[in-house]
Amino acid sequence: MTLPLSWLISFSLALFAIGVFGVVARRNLIFMLISIEIMLNAVALLFVAGATMHPGSDGQIIYLLILAMAAAEIAIGLALVITMFRRWHSLDIDILSKMRG
C-alpha cells in the first residue's frame, strides 16, 4: 500500500497556495488569521508525510511544535483582533495603515 510522495506534496502546496491567496486578498483580520492557519496546516501535513517517508517519527515531533506555535499565535492574534475592534469598531486591515507612531 503506497501513496506517491508527489501527491502529498502537491496537495500540501495547493493548500498553502490557498492560504497565501487568503492572506493577500482578504482585508478582514479574522480571515487573514484563518488563512494563516490553513498555511500552517499545509506545512504540518508535509512534516507528517516526511515522518512516514523516513525512519523514525521526528516529523511528528515537529508537528507537535507547529501545533503549539499555532495555539500561541492564535491567542495573541485574537487578542489583537478584540483590541482593534474595541478601538475602531471594524476589522478592516487598511485602517491600521492610518496608525502613526
Next chain:
Amino acid sequence: MIEILFILSAVIALACALITVTSHNAVHALLFMVVMMLAIALIFYLLGAPFAAALQVIVYAGAIIVLFIFVTMMLHQGQRSIESEHQLFSLRRAGLPMLLSLVLFIEVVVLLYSGEQNALSTSANSDSTKEVGMLLFGRYHQLIILAALMLLSALIGAIHIATPSNPVQGEQ
C-alpha cells in the same frame, strides 16, 4: 483503496479551504474549516500517524477553532458585518492574488513531475505513537520546555493585550 481515500479527503479539504477563504460569513467559514481539519486528520491517519490525527481533531478542531468561533460571535453584528464584508472583499476584485497563488502552485507541480517519481510506503505501524512518546521525553525534552515557555508567554501577552483597562485603551 488508500489512493481513493486519499483523493477523496484531499478533494474535500481543498474545496473546504477554498470556501473558507472566499466566504463572506465568518461563522460559515470557520465551520467549513472544521471540515477541512477533519479531512486532514483522515490523511494523517492514512499516513500511519494516528497520534497526529487525534491531535488534529482534539487541538485544532476542538480548541483553536472553538476559540475562533467564540471571538467571531463576540464581534459579529449580524447582517451589518456581512454587508461590510461584501464591501471589503469580492471575488471579482481578487483576480490578481488568485493568479499569483495559482502560479505558485503550478510552478511547484511542474518542478515535481519533471524529476523522478518517489514512492511513499504507508504501512500503518502501530508503534508510531509509542515512538513519538519516547522521542518526546527523550531526545526532544528541551523542545517541550521551550514550547511550554512559548505558550506561557503567549498567554500573558494575550491577557495583557485584551484587558480593557490597560493604558493604551485609556488614551482615547
